[in-house]
Amino acid sequence: MSQDYIKTSEMLNSLRVFFEENIPFNKVLGLQVVSLDMENICIRIDMKESLIGNPVKKILHGGVISSVLDVTGGIVAMAGVVEQMEGRSIEDVSRRLLKIGTIDLRIDYLRPGEGEYFLATGTIMRTGQKVSVVRMQFHNDKERLIAAGTGTYIIG
Amino acid sequence: MSQDYIKTSEMLNSLRVFFEENIPFNKVLGLQVVSLDMENICIRIDMKESLIGNPVKKILHGGVISSVLDVTGGIVAMAGVVEQMEGRSIEDVSRRLLKIGTIDLRIDYLRPGEGEYFLATGTIMRTGQKVSVVRMQFHNDKERLIAAGTGTYIIG
Amino acid sequence: MSQDYIKTSEMLNSLRVFFEENIPFNKVLGLQVVSLDMENICIRIDMKESLIGNPVKKILHGGVISSVLDVTGGIVAMAGVVEQMEGRSIEDVSRRLLKIGTIDLRIDYLRPGEGEYFLATGTIMRTGQKVSVVRMQFHNDKERLIAAGTGTYIIG
Amino acid sequence: MSQDYIKTSEMLNSLRVFFEENIPFNKVLGLQVVSLDMENICIRIDMKESLIGNPVKKILHGGVISSVLDVTGGIVAMAGVVEQMEGRSIEDVSRRLLKIGTIDLRIDYLRPGEGEYFLATGTIMRTGQKVSVVRMQFHNDKERLIAAGTGTYIIG
Numbered sequence: 001m002s003q004d005y006i007k008t009s010e011m012l013n014s015l016r017v018f019f020e021e022n023i024p025f026n027k028v029l030g031l032q033v034v035s036l037d038m039e040n041i042c043i044r045i046d047m048k049e050s051l052i053g054n055p056v057k058k059i060l061h062g063g064v065i066s067s068v069l070d071v072t073g074g075i076v077a078m079a080g081v082v083e084q085m086e087g088r089s090i091e092d093v094s095r096r097l098l099k100i101g102t103i104d105l106r107i108d109y110l111r112p113g114e115g116e117y118f119l120a121t122g123t124i125m126r127t128g129q130k131v132s133v134v135r136m137q138f139h140n141d142k143e144r145l146i147a148a149g150t151g152t153y154i155i156g
Numbered sequence: 157m158s159q160d161y162i163k164t165s166e167m168l169n170s171l172r173v174f175f176e177e178n179i180p181f182n183k184v185l186g187l188q189v190v191s192l193d194m195e196n197i198c199i200r201i202d203m204k205e206s207l208i209g210n211p212v213k214k215i216l217h218g219g220v221i222s223s224v225l226d227v228t229g230g231i232v233a234m235a236g237v238v239e240q241m242e243g244r245s246i247e248d249v250s251r252r253l254l255k256i257g258t259i260d261l262r263i264d265y266l267r268p269g270e271g272e273y274f275l276a277t278g279t280i281m282r283t284g285q286k287v288s289v290v291r292m293q294f295h296n297d298k299e300r301l302i303a304a305g306t307g308t309y310i311i312g
Numbered sequence: 313m314s315q316d317y318i319k320t321s322e323m324l325n326s327l328r329v330f331f332e333e334n335i336p337f338n339k340v341l342g343l344q345v346v347s348l349d350m351e352n353i354c355i356r357i358d359m360k361e362s363l364i365g366n367p368v369k370k371i372l373h374g375g376v377i378s379s380v381l382d383v384t385g386g387i388v389a390m391a392g393v394v395e396q397m398e399g400r401s402i403e404d405v406s407r408r409l410l411k412i413g414t415i416d417l418r419i420d421y422l423r424p425g426e427g428e429y430f431l432a433t434g435t436i437m438r439t440g441q442k443v444s445v446v447r448m449q450f451h452n453d454k455e456r457l458i459a460a461g462t463g464t465y466i467i468g
Numbered sequence: 469m470s471q472d473y474i475k476t477s478e479m480l481n482s483l484r485v486f487f488e489e490n491i492p493f494n495k496v497l498g499l500q501v502v503s504l505d506m507e508n509i510c511i512r513i514d515m516k517e518s519l520i521g522n523p524v525k526k527i528l529h530g531g532v533i534s535s536v537l538d539v540t541g542g543i544v545a546m547a548g549v550v551e552q553m554e555g556r557s558i559e560d561v562s563r564r565l566l567k568i569g570t571i572d573l574r575i576d577y578l579r580p581g582e583g584e585y586f587l588a589t590g591t592i593m594r595t596g597q598k599v600s601v602v603r604m605q606f607h608n609d610k611e612r613l614i615a616a617g618t619g620t621y622i623i624g
Contacts (some may be wrong), residue, residue: 019328024208025217028184052180061181062258063223070218101265102218103599104572104620106418108260108445108462110438125460130598130622131571133420135447135460148437148447150420150462152572152620154598157365259443260416260464262574264415264601264618266594279396281616282578286442287466289576291603291616304593304603306576306618310442336520337529340496364492373493374538374570379531413577414530420572 010084011093012036019075029067034119036075038083042074043120053113062112065138065147070105073134073151076122080132081155096156099113103131103152110147115140130156166247167238168192173191175231185223190275192231194239199228199276209269216269221294221303224276226261229290229307232278236288237311258285259308266303271296286312318383323405324348331387341379346431348387350395355384355432365425372425377450377459380432382417385446385463388434392444393467404416408468415464422459427452443468479550479561480504481552487543488547497535502587504543511540511588521581528581533606533615536588538573541602543621544590549623550602571599571620578615583608598624 016033019026029051034042045051045068053061078097085093097103122136138147172189175182179214187205190198193291201207209217234253278292288311294303328345331338341363346354356364357380365373395407401412434448444467450459484501487494497519502510513519513536521529546565553561590604600623606615 022211023217024206024211025220026209028206029219050180050184054210055178055180055184061179061223062226062261063185063219064181065199066222066226066261066263067217070222098212099307104262104264104601105218105222105616106262106462107222108437108464109258110445125420125457133422133460133572137566145437148445148462150418150460150572152420170493260445260462262418262618264593264620281576281613289416289616291579301593304601304618306416306574306616308576334523335529336518336523337532338521340518341531362492362496365494367490367492368566373491373535374573375497375531375535376493378538378573378575379529380532382530382534410524416574416576417530417534418572418574419534419568 007090008082009037011090012079015078016076019071025067026071029064031068031071033075036079038079041072041076041079041122043068044074044117046117047115057112060118062109065109065113066105066107066149067106068118069136069138069147069149070102070124070151071125072120072136073105073149074100074102074153076134077123077132077153077155080124080127081088084127100153100155103154105149105151107149110145113140113146115142117141118146127155130154159182159183163246164238164242165193167246168235171234175227181223182227185220187224187227189231192235194235194240196229196237197278199224199231200273202273203271205257213268215275217263218265221265221269222261222263222305224274225263225292225294225299225303226307228276228278228292229261229305230258230309232280232290233288233311235307236280236283240283256309256311259310261307263303263305266301269296269302271298274302283311286310306312319397319402320394321349323402324391327387331383334376337379341376343380343383348391350391353384353388353391353434355380355387356429358429359427360394369424372430374421377425378417378461380430381419381448381450381459381461382414382463384432384434384448385417385433385461386412386414386465388436388446389444389465389467392436392439402420408434412467414464415462415466417463419459419461422457425452425458427454429453430458439467442466470593475558476550476554477505479558480547483543483546484582487539493535496541497532499536499539500580504532504547505622506547509540509547509590511536511543513584514585515583524585525580528586530577533577533581534573534575534617536586537575537604537606537615537617538570538619540588541573541606542568542570542621544592544602545600545621548592548595552595568621568623572616573616575615578613581608581614583610585609586614595623598622
């Protein structure tokens with residue numbers, strides 16, 4: 001196993017810890033990073049009372065869905081940068097990751113947010129030198145597509 | 157003061173109470189309806205630790221911003237329906253309001269979410285029979301534009 | 313072969329003729345419907361001088377791309393309605409198709425529009441009673457993804 | 469009148485000529501730059517047979533609207549860069565303008581595109597070092613708002 005490969009997986013692992021434990025609003029959401037490697041990025045949240053947006057229908061608040069999809073897209077954009085910078089020092093990569101931010105976001109709300117848990121995934125559509133574009137999906141525990149999104153992220 | 161006018165303002169007041177007190181995730185956000193009449197709709201949130209998205213820069217999580225703008229656009233769309241249905245029974249109006257939901261949302265993140273409090277406003281661009289389109293703004297306590305958005309809402 | 317199936321394929325065929333021959337701006341674009349059945353919808357345009365947006369780089373105008381993706385999403389939404397109404401009279405289906413229109417559109421420009429020809433495809437994400445959401449892709453003759461989009465269409 | 473001011477207005481004037489005369493698809497649209505200075509940017513197109521999208525209702529093709537709004541937003545972003553670089557050489561400014569491109573675009577279709585002519589305007593929401601965000605409007609000859617849009621442009 002090469003030194004670079006170790007660095008990449010270590011970098012992704014520290015990203016995971018950072019997103020789950022160091023960002024206060026992610027803890028409010030109960031955001032869990034289920035998998036985070038170059039091939040597969042998956043974020044999970046569990047339904048709980050505080051995330052409800054419609055007290056009659058007991059469904060997720062739309063803002064919970066947009067929050068999770070924004071984070072998911074950001075992590076996918078970050079993983080793309082980590083891959084692009086393979087072999088560079090951890091300091092260089094960290095400095096670049098700190099500059100990443102959402103430029104804009106589109107969310108399509110397709111079905112009511114019903115379920116006991118939800119999984120968000122994302123696919124990179126373009127990693128440039130300055131901007132990445134990611135498409136995201138948000139499924140419930142019955143594998144129904146609840147929402148979809150597209151995010152544009154500044155990466156350099 | 158006409159009976160209809162009373163109904164409209166009462167309807168808007170009960171909307172205010174509903175959004176502030178009955179929606180669990182709005183309470184997590186600390187969402188306050190500062191004003192809600194036909195001319196002026198303004199939503200406020202105060203900065204607090206749990207809403208932070210970047211622990212180094214101490215700025216709002218992007219998901220907080222998208223959540224507040226989605227709610228703001230929804231309330232603006234609802235007020236448009238209340239106005240459109242002036243003179244109809246409170247039951248008719250309530251039934252219609254319950255069907256309102258976000259179809260899609262675009263958020264533009266323009267500047268870092270720094271401030272002690274934030275105000276969100278919205279302007280209706282179109283109220284049709286089926287769909288409303290609203291443009292939203294999110295300013296900080298220095299009146300700097302932090303984010304802008306556009307939401308499409310199903311209203312009938 | 314059932315009577316209904318004949319109606320569906322006939323309906324789709326007349327849609328094809330309508331989009332290629334009866335819409336003036338589609339003729340300006342040189343829009344061709346390569347395939348239009350329930351499983352596969354594909355639109356083609358060929359590069360020509362009049363569609364250029366950058367005279368130095370000789371690439372497609374962004375507006376050509378957004379135009380083709382809007383039409384593609386509209387046809388996908390229409391095919392979804394035709395499928396939903398299988399077995400209904402051609403008059404009912406036609407009346408419903410005439411009401412279909414774009415509510416909003418997001419286009420992501422991913423790479424320069426270089427190529428001799430381009431293919432646009434779309435996938436329906438949701439067909440409701442009132443609104444359909446479609447994701448579209450725009451590839452060049454080297455199968456490179458040039459642009460992607462999401463469209464929301466009013467369908468009833 | 470300062471030398472720099474002359475340069476700025478000259479630069480904007482050559483932009484106007486470039487957009488009207490050197491871009492083939494803009495000529496297909498019949499795009500006219502009505503005004504282009506730092507305070508006011510206005511683009512006009514006239515209705516003509518070839519721009520029609522619905523042969524029964526005789527209204528503009530949605531792609532014409534998205535094309536004009538994309539160009540309008542791009543010109544507003546360019547003017548922002550010209551202002552930002554006031555006092556720099558024409559070569560520096562030109563080199564920077566050549567790099568400007570649309571990252572993504574949202575269009576909201578609010579009303580049917582009926583009219584004898586149409587005017588598009590735009591307001592810059594943010595000019596950063598790398599990205600500009602512009603909101604655009606598209607009105608008809610009766611000053612009715614036909615469509616609105618938001619564009620994100622790479623500027624450096």
